[in-house]
Amino acid sequence: MNVLxxxxxxxxxxxxxxxxxREGHHVVGFDQRKSPITDHLTVETGDLCDFPRLASIIQKYNxxxxxxxxxxxxxxxxxASPYETVRTNILGTTTIFEAARLFHINKVVYLSSGAVYGNHSAGVTTVETKVHPENTYAVSKLTGEYLGEVYNRNYGMNVISLRLAFVYGPNRFMPDPIKSLLERAVNGLDIDDAxxxxxxxxxxYVKDAALGVYKALQAEKCSSSIFNIGTGVNTKMNEVAAVIKNLYPNISIKIGPGDLGYDFIGAFDCSEAEKQLGFKANYRLEDGIAEYAKYLEENKKSKS
Ligand SMILES: NC(=O)c1ccc[n+]([C@@H]2O[C@H](COP(=O)([O-])OP(=O)(O)OC[C@H]3O[C@@H](n4cnc5c(N)ncnc54)[C@H](O)[C@@H]3O)[C@@H](O)[C@H]2O)c1
Structure with a gap:
């Protein structure tokens, strides 16, 4: 299958x-910027809100x-940029759904986020847990889900929304507390965060997130269209620090109390993703961090 x-x-x-x-599909990437990571694959550049550009790519690659x-x-x-977030995430997502509808592409896997739940005290977060988006990003992700439901109901499409947990691993550009600690540890720097x-x-781990997407893409008929994709385990940053300290015993790691401004969300119940999509995360935090550290080490070597 040709997948955009x-x-x-x-x-x-x-x-x-x-x-x-790797699984033998013909993939075509679409992004506003090129990246050396995907250099060996076909990538077209453009803006998510540019319908004519998307339409020509969909036709070109069937x-x-x-x-x-x-x-x-x-x-x-x-x-930091609410207008741009609404434009890109809501208008951009609508443009994708609309292009899919008009070119008779039934299956769309839409990446939503656990951010839709907002802060809540529930011990376990199921897809039935009341959503409570608390920032522009979360509102934009939830709106994408609602639009997906509308396209499913009104146009017979098969949009599956995945509420991803916090993804870490190689090639993360956005702020990430694991990356922040690990990059310093890999470079032998002591850590003293307030x-x-x-x-x-x-x-x-990013490979598990990709696996969730792959499983959703492969799934034939599901009784639900929204799934949690996570590990079912919540971890405090002082526990993350202990994992990193174990890998780099020669550096000192001190982190003061308090949070980093992310929502507190109860651990995901991913049982429906397991039952309906056949998804189960493979990486424990220790394994993902070790693999990520190895990548950063190798990257450091190739740069020097
Ligand atoms: N990373 C996480 O922790 C996480 C968690 C939950 C959900 N998600 C969701 O998963 C998806 C992927 O996240 P990610 O971490 O890979 O993000 P990322 O920032 O690494 O990648 C997003 C890509 O989108 C491209 N992009 C942005 N605006 C664009 C536009 N107008 N036109 C074309 N391309 C544009 C960027 O260039 C970038 O390469 C996002 O929808 C995000 O909301 C991510």
Missing amino acids: VTGSSGLVGSAVMELLH IGAIVHSGGISHPHAGE KGADQQLEFI
């Missing part, structure tokens, strides 16, 4: 491109399915 992957130069999009390519991973992808970035130890997040 938007946001193909980004963290998740590039991993999805790689996985689909696209049969779309993974929509492009957009503004961080709650803090969303707050705050952040109490921030808890559900981290998912």
Whole structure:
């Protein structure tokens, strides 16, 4: 199948491109910028809101399915530029759904976010947990889900929305507390951060996030169209620091109390993704961080 992957130069999009390519699909990336990571694959540049450009690419490559991973992808970035977030994430997503509808592309996997849940005290977060988006980014992601439901209901499409947990791993450009600690550790630098130890997040390794997307793309008929994709484990930053300290025992890591401004969301219940999509995360946090550290080490060597 010929699959268009938007946001193909980004963290998740590039991993999805790689996985689909390895599995024998013909992938075409679409992003506003080129990236050396996807140099060996076909990538077209353009803006998500540019319908004529998207239409010509869909026709040129006879696209049969779309993974929509492009957009503004961080709650803090969303707050810095709310207008641009709404334009890119809501108008851009509508442009993708509309292009899919008009070119009879039934299957679209839309990357939503756990941010739609906002802060809540529930122990476990299921897709039934009341959504409570608390910033522009979260509102934009939830709007994309609602639009997906409308396209499913009114136009018979098969849009699947995935509420991703916090994704970490090679090629992450957006702010990320794991990346922030690990990059310093890999370079042998001591860490003394004023705050952040109490921030808890559900981290998912980028290869597992890509696997979730792949499984959703492959799924034939599901009884739901919205899924949590995570590990079901919440981790505090002081526990992340302990994992990194274990890998780099010679550096000192101190992190003061407090959070980093991310929502506190109860651990994801991913049982429906397991039952309906056959998705289960493979990487424990220790394994993902070790693989990410290895990548950063190798990258450091190749740069020097
Ligand atoms: N990374 C996470 O922790 C996380 C968590 C939950 C959900 N998500 C969602 O997953 C998706 C992918 O996230 P990511 O971490 O790979 O993001 P990313 O920032 O690494 O990649 C997004 C890509 O979209 C491209 N893009 C942005 N605006 C564009 C536009 N107007 N036209 C064309 N391309 C544009 C960027 O150039 C970038 O390469 C996003 O939709 C994000 O909301 C990410």
